Amino acid sequence: MCPGQENDSPGSCTHCGMALESSIPSPQSEIIQYTCPMHPEIIRNEPGNCPICGMALEPIQIQKTSQEENPEYHDMSRRFWIGVLLAFPILFLAMADMFPRFQQLVPSSLSRWIQFLFSTPIVLWAGWPFFKKAWASVVNRSLNMFSLIALGIGTAYIYSVIAFWFPQLFPDSFRYHGEIPLYFESAAIITVLVLLGQVLELKARSKTSSAIQALLQRAPKTARIIQNGIEIEIPIDNVHAGDILRVRPGEKIPVDGIITEGHSFVDESMMTGEPTPVEKSLKDKVTGGTINQTGSFIMKAEKVGSETMLSRIVQMVSEAQRSRAPIQSLADLVSSYFVPAVILTALITFLIWAFVGPQPALVYALVNAVAVLIIACPCALGLATPMSIMVGMGKGAEAGVLIKNAAALERLEKVRTIVVDKTGTLTEGKPKVTNIVASSKWPEDELLRLAASLEQNSEHPIASAIVNAAQQRSLTLSVATHFESIPGQGIKGFVEGHEIAIGKSFLSQDQTLLGNKALEFIQQAQTTIFITIDKESAGFIVVSDPIKESTPKAIQELHRMGLKVILLSGDNEKSAEAIAKKLSIDEYYGNATPQTKLEFVRKLREKGESVAMAGDGINDAPALSAADVGIAMGNGTDVAMESADVMLVKGDLQGIVRAIRLSREVMRNIRQNLFFAFIYNIAGIPIAAGVLYPFIGVLLNPMIAALAMSFSSVSVIANALRLRMVSSSP
Numbered sequence: 037m038c039p040g041q042e043n044d045s046p047g048s049c050t051h052c053g054m055a056l057e058s059s060i061p062s063p064q065s066e067i068i069q070y071t072c073p074m075h076p077e078i079i080r081n082e083p084g085n086c087p088i089c090g091m092a093l094e095p096i097q098i099q100k101t102s103q104e105e106n107p108e109y110h111d112m113s114r115r116f117w118i119g120v121l122l123a124f125p126i127l128f129l130a131m132a133d134m135f136p137r138f139q140q141l142v143p144s145s146l147s148r149w150i151q152f153l154f155s156t157p158i159v160l161w162a163g164w165p166f167f168k169k170a171w172a173s174v175v176n177r178s179l180n181m182f183s184l185i186a187l188g189i190g191t192a193y194i195y196s197v198i199a200f201w202f203p204q205l206f207p208d209s210f211r212y213h214g215e216i217p218l219y220f221e222s223a224a225i226i227t228v229l230v231l232l233g234q235v236l237e238l239k240a241r242s243k244t245s246s247a248i249q250a251l252l253q254r255a256p257k258t259a260r261i262i263q264n265g266i267e268i269e270i271p272i273d274n275v276h277a278g279d280i281l282r283v284r285p286g287e288k289i290p291v292d293g294i295i296t297e298g299h300s301f302v303d304e305s306m307m308t309g310e311p312t313p314v315e316k317s318l319k320d321k322v323t324g325g326t327i328n329q330t331g332s333f334i335m336k337a338e339k340v341g342s343e344t345m346l347s348r349i350v351q352m353v354s355e356a357q358r359s360r361a362p363i364q365s366l367a368d369l370v371s372s373y374f375v376p377a378v379i380l381t382a383l384i385t386f387l388i389w390a391f392v393g394p395q396p397a398l399v400y401a402l403v404n405a406v407a408v409l410i411i412a413c414p415c416a417l418g419l420a421t422p423m424s425i426m427v428g429m430g431k432g433a434e435a436g437v438l439i440k441n442a443a444a445l446e447r448l449e450k451v452r453t454i455v456v457d458k459t460g461t462l463t464e465g466k467p468k469v470t471n472i473v474a475s476s477k478w479p480e481d482e483l484l485r486l487a488a489s490l491e492q493n494s495e496h497p498i499a500s501a502i503v504n505a506a507q508q509r510s511l512t513l514s515v516a517t518h519f520e521s522i523p524g525q526g527i528k529g530f531v532e533g534h535e536i537a538i539g540k541s542f543l544s545q546d547q548t549l550l551g552n553k554a555l556e557f558i559q560q561a562q563t564t565i566f567i568t569i570d571k572e573s574a575g576f577i578v579v580s581d582p583i584k585e586s587t588p589k590a591i592q593e594l595h596r597m598g599l600k601v602i603l604l605s606g607d608n609e610k611s612a613e614a615i616a617k618k619l620s621i622d623e624y625y626g627n628a629t630p631q632t633k634l635e636f637v638r639k640l641r642e643k644g645e646s647v648a649m650a651g652d653g654i655n656d657a658p659a660l661s662a663a664d665v666g667i668a669m670g671n672g673t674d675v676a677m678e679s680a681d682v683m684l685v686k687g688d689l690q691g692i693v694r695a696i697r698l699s700r701e702v703m704r705n706i707r708q709n710l711f712f713a714f715i716y717n718i719a720g721i722p723i724a725a726g727v728l729y730p731f732i733g734v735l736l737n738p739m740i741a742a743l744a745m746s747f748s749s750v751s752v753i754a755n756a757l758r759l760r761m762v763s764s765s766p
Contacts, residue, residue: 070095083107090169090182092238109238112165116231119162122154123221123228130221148218152200155220159193163227179375185230187379188409192738193223195402217399219406222738226410229743236750237419254325255346259290262334279337283328291324291340298333302326304686349685352440353433361442363706364421370714378412378721385725393726400726403738407724411741412717419749420709423756428702431759436670436685437695444681448665448699451648453640454594454692455659457633458605458615459497460652460669462689463581467497469505470562471578473553478574485511487538487567487577489531493519498565499527501579526565537568563611583615590689591619597696604628604636604659633659650692667692705759709752716748 070093072078072086083093092108129147163186170186173179198205199216260267262280275281275291283289289302301313304326313329316322322335325346341347382405389401425442432439439445459465474483488506491499493516506513516536519529526539540563554564554576562580566573594601602623605612609626616624625636633649637659640647649656649663660666660680668680669687684691724741728734 068095085165085169085172087172087176088178089180090173109235112231112234112238115162115165116228116235119158119224119228119231122158122162123224126151126154126158126221126224144215148200151218151220151224152197155193155196155224158224158227159189162231163189166227166230179379181375183375184378184409184412187382188406188738189223189226189230191402191409192219192226192406196220196223217396219403219738222403222406226738226741233747233749236747237753252350254288256288256290256325260284273341275337275340277337277340281335281337282332283322283335284332285328285330287328289322289324289326289328289335291337292344293322293324293335293337293339295320295322295333295335298331300331300333301329303329345685349433349438352438352683353429361421361425361446361706363446363703363710364442366710370417374412374417374717378409381412381721381725382406382408389726400735404724404726404735407736407738407741408721410738411720411724411736411744417710417713417717419752419756420713421706423753424702424705424709424759427756427759428698428705432695432698435691435694435698437691437698438683438685439695439699440681440683444665445699445702447646448648448682448696449703450646451665451696452598453600453602453645453647455602455604455633455637455640455647455649455663456621456689457651457656458603458607458612459581460687461650462587462603462615462619463583465497465581465652467501467563467579467581469501469577470580471557472575473578474575475573477572478569480575481509481511483567483575484509484577485513486531486534486536486569487565489514490516490519490527490529490536490538492516493529494521494527498563498579502565502577505577534569535571537571538565540565563607583619584688586688586690588619590693591621593693594689594696595620597693599696604633630656630658634662637662648692650689652687667695701759705756709755712752712755713748716744720744 068081070080070083072089072091072093075086075088078086078088078093080093085091086093129151166182166189167186169180169182173183196218199218200220203216256272258269259272259275259279260269260282261275262268262282267282272290280296281290281293283300285300295316295318297318299315299317302316302322303313304323316333321338323346324339324344339345342351385408386401386405389404390398393400421442425445428445429439429442439448456462469484472480472484474480484502484506488503488511491502492513493499503513514532516529516531519527521527522539526537528535528537530536554566557564557578562578564576564578566576568574591601600622602625603612603616603621604625605615606628607626612624612626615621628636633656637647637649641662641664647663648665648667649659650667650669651657651660652669656668660668665682666680667682667684669691670683670685682695684695720736720741722728723734724736726735
């Protein structure tokens with residue numbers, strides 16, 4: 037169906053004439069929906085043709101392809117090959133003038149009969165889809181490429197039929213060597229060549245979703261569930277959240293979940309683009325579709341079916357491929373005036389040749405007008421943007437870069453300033469205890485044990501780091517009472533009768549010595565947590581969030597690409613300064629709250645800067661929404677990912693490099709396609725109209741025009757497919 041219009045039967049889009057594409061039903065729905073790759077607003081419940089442009093509709097939700105060909109491709113191939121068999125005799129007979137002896141074997145009257153009999157099934161049967169789509173374009177008041185094709189072929193064929201059956205209706209000025217020239221061969225050969233273009237185009241279009249198909253092929257079909265100590269292999273659709281599964285070496289991980297027992301290395305390249313296997317152990321998350329390498333482990337299923345990362349990626353990319361980039365509005369604007377302008381140009385061409393052309397003037401007029409109609413088909417112009425978007429989005433998915441829509445892709449190319457959060461973006465986002473400094477009164481392990489006993493009541497990442505450190509030392513924790521969380525300061529409570537306070541500002545009056553030692557760590561951008569026991573300073577714990585290994589190289593690459601990098605951190609100014617200097621970041625700001633991050637991004641945009649914001653936390657969500665492009669780390673919060681335009685599956689700055697590089701390549705590719713399409717029509721139409729004839733005596737045969745028109749669409753798709761060769765490595 038189309039917005040404001042419903043039609044469940046297959047056919048063409050009432051606005052553009054393109055054939056609709058099928059969609060595969062989601063697990064929640066049995067309805068298969070189809071859409072047009074050039075006009076995603078067209079949605080139908082059955083395959084058919086787009087009412088706007090006439091192209092075949094394609095599935096909205098891509099599933100694993102079967103070995104069977106696309107029905108549209110199969111139908112066009114059959115029409116093409118039958119047309120070829122019938123067209124060869126016609127072409128041979130039409131060229132009889134070049135072989136005088138052949139004319140003696142096949143009289144002119146017999147030749148004309150054969151051309152009529154053979155060309156009729158080619159035009160009326162093999163070319164019937166073109167006339168059907170052209171009629172739909174007229175009914176729906178949306179002229180398109182098939183309007184021009186049908187008009188050109190139909191004009192040549194109908195003229196030839198009338199000239200064949202009723203030659204007396206034509207004046208002597210139409211005669212050539214005593215006969216009215218026929219153009220059955222032009223109508224037939226043009227039909228066959230346009231069919232060839234359609235076959236090649238459909239075949240090439242099928243490759244634009246190859247990246248999504250590759251992801252879908254990774255989806256496992258079965259899983260090994262453990263029930264009552266027994267392992268049973270079951271279909272993947274029967275796995276539910278909470279099931280306990282075993283994954284053996286070399287197997288695909290069935291669903292998203294968490295390891296409960298065992299250790300292994302997992303190949304996550306199909307999700308993140310990184311070829312190096314990642315080590316996984318107890319409590320680590322694993323993703324469905326990735327490949328277990330060496331070890332065996334047991335996992336608990338957390339997300340299944342459409343909730344898995346693989347399913348979400350496929351859905352996101354599928355939706356993004358159907359979105360429209362702002363640059364496409366230029367092609368749409370031109371196309372809306374293009375077909376009427378071409379028809380007018382063909383009419384003017386006919387009139388000029390009819391009145392001032394050489395004899396037989398009306399024959400020349402007809403041939404040149406048909407050539408104009410055929411060569412000017414705007415299919416290449418319409419395909420220029422959507423084909424590049426489809427291939428580019430798929431390529432991004434292969435590299436772990438998920439871009440929500442084409443508009444974000446276009447905006448990303450223009451970004452010149454990257455604002456980044458620290459925790460989880462530049463750093464691992466997993467704080468670890470690196471130092472414990474205790475006063476003389478308290479042993480180091482005892483200080484850690486008491487602190488961890490209180491911190492186990494908190495959900496803060498730093499609290500988890502302290503508790504994990506105590507567990508690694510096999511310390512026995514106690515139960516805390518009167519626990520109190522003080523916003524902006526820390527926590528308080530009682531452990532084993534001791535009053536304990538933990539936070540960044542909890543120091544008693546004898547803080548000088550401890551404070552001086554702590555300053556050294558603070559200046560190194562390491563978080564320092566002070567501990568007081570019974571209102572006396574007992575020491576401090578240093579917690580640091582390691583910088584991701586990929587961060588320094590990514591910052592260097594962003595600088596080489598001409599981007600300015602700004603650090604906007606919620607940590608103190610000293611910590612922000614230390615990490616900024618270490619990574620050679622252009623500007624840094626500390627103590628940033630969600631509101632100040634939002635205002636900072638807005639001010640940059642008010643200055644005319646094109647800004648991308650990268651973050652992973654809830655506190656980054658407002659700034660992500662306010663930026664020209666919001667970039668969320670795949671390991672971040674759901675709120676951040678929902679607020680962002682781009683999601684990086686792996687969640688590091690190398691993904692930003694990939695995303696920006698991809699956006700630049702795709703937009704460059706789109707501009708190349710638009711340039712080729714515009715230049716092709718700007719140069720082709722005048723030549724077809726005969727502008728070179730007065731100077732060098734050159735006319736464009738309608739059959740050559742049909743061949744050029746067909747290959748113009750294929751060339752645009754071929755150029756878009758080059759994006760699959762773009763390197764995904766920074």
